[in-house]
Amino acid sequence: MVFGTAKDETIVSIFRLPGGKSTGLAAVQTLAPPPAGASGKSWHGTIAASGWRCAPATHFPEPAVSEPSFAVPPTEPPDYDAFLRAHVLSQPLSIQRYDREDETIWVKRAGASNPAWRYRALALLALCLRLPVLRPVPNPGGHEAIRTEVRRLRQLAQRGLRVPAVLAECEDGFAMRHLGSPGVEAPSLGNAMEAALPRGDGSTLALWLQGLQTLQQVHGSGDCLSQAFARNMVCCADGVIGFIDFEDDPAAHLPLALCRVRDALCYAHSTAWILEQAGAMQTARTAWRDFVQSMEPETRALMARTVKQLAWVRRLPESRRLGRDMQRVRMAYTLVTP
Structure with a gap:
């Protein structure tokens, strides 16, 4: 700016x-x-x-x-x-x-290295809850995270996906091109969906559907993302949705089907509450079911097992006093439940 x-x-x-x-x-x-x-x-x-x-x-x-x-x-x-x-x-x-x-x-x-104990604690939690999707993807930080992000950006670009172009790299960091046009802001998909709420014209749902289709495109290319939250999706000036933030590589540590289920649930968690505010939840649930049906059999079966294991979420109180994060979990479960 x-x-x-x-x-x-x-x-x-x-x-x-x-x-x-x-x-x-x-x-x-x-x-x-x-x-x-x-x-x-x-x-x-x-x-x-x-x-x-x-x-x-x-x-x-x-x-x-x-x-x-x-x-x-x-x-x-x-x-x-x-x-x-x-x-x-x-x-x-x-x-x-x-x-x-x-x-x-x-x-x-390159930033500071991340302590390994955090990942061991998350791995133990995933084991106790019998939820493979919670298994952590190691992100050691530091120079290794820079090398991973550069490699992932180039890999995804070769698959025809919109990511920042890597312009230069060295041991201490790298330079990448902005996804937006010069002088034009490129909002995240999450911010764009929120900004569309006051219009009440279906724009929020349209943006969400575009994000879902783009996620389907990523998986159809034979790859996955990482932290597929709406904040890491960028609305480019030409109408294409791009992706940022690739300091870790899930496919290097987890089965690809599990990585794709993680992508889908990250997207649902970061957008369901906006869909609820837009009054678009029911329409979005229909689109979500179609999205799940389009998955490869192994991924679809893993998604079904994961949603079944999350059934306890429906018992969470609806009180707002429990915090916004808890409410977002409930709304995400509503979105992904068949």
Whole structure:
């Protein structure tokens, strides 16, 4: 997102808030004018040796008033490898957005490693509940997560699915192209469905059906996603739904049929409550049954067993005092029950 003009330009970094709600401002970055006699660079942030001045923010502040700054339109193809090396370790956020006149990219830096005990605890819970879908997919974090995400993005792109294009990679991170058009926001499917609620014209259901069809396309390509929540699906400007966030690879640890059931249940859990608000639950349940019938026999049988094992969910109280998460689980169960 860009505030200001070519004479007074402030670049705003974006990050996803917990729970997948709309993005928030994470850092306000002001471009300083180049030193006298210095030549401008095509990429924002490389105009001077210390090109970014950042102020952390966890809310939406008013754009800062800055001194006149300098931005030069790109005149030659960018060197993505050089740009990545110059910024991956110095940028203030682990995931940073950069805008130039005709392109937006993201640079993602390797984070800290994840402790293994978390996955052992989840594996024990899945065993106790006899629910294979709860078996955790290891995400070691750090450099291994970067390598996994780069590999998965390229793998899914080769299957004809809409994912961010990998522009450059190194041990510490990688650069990828924004799924939206330059200067055009690309909302998550979840946010787009919520935004359509006030219209009451069936738009929320239409978006959900499109997401379901796209998930079916992924599975039909011979693959699976990972965390197939609506927050990780992106509504692109051309009407296509794309996918983000691939730091783990379920198919490397679990049977493919189980991975696809996990995908389907993640999608149901993240969207059922919006369908309920839109008054579209019954129509969506019919579409869900058709979706399940289109699954391969092994996947369909595993889905049926999983839903049967979740029958205890229907006994959960309907009281809102138990929290929104509990209500979302109940609504998701309503959606996936035959």
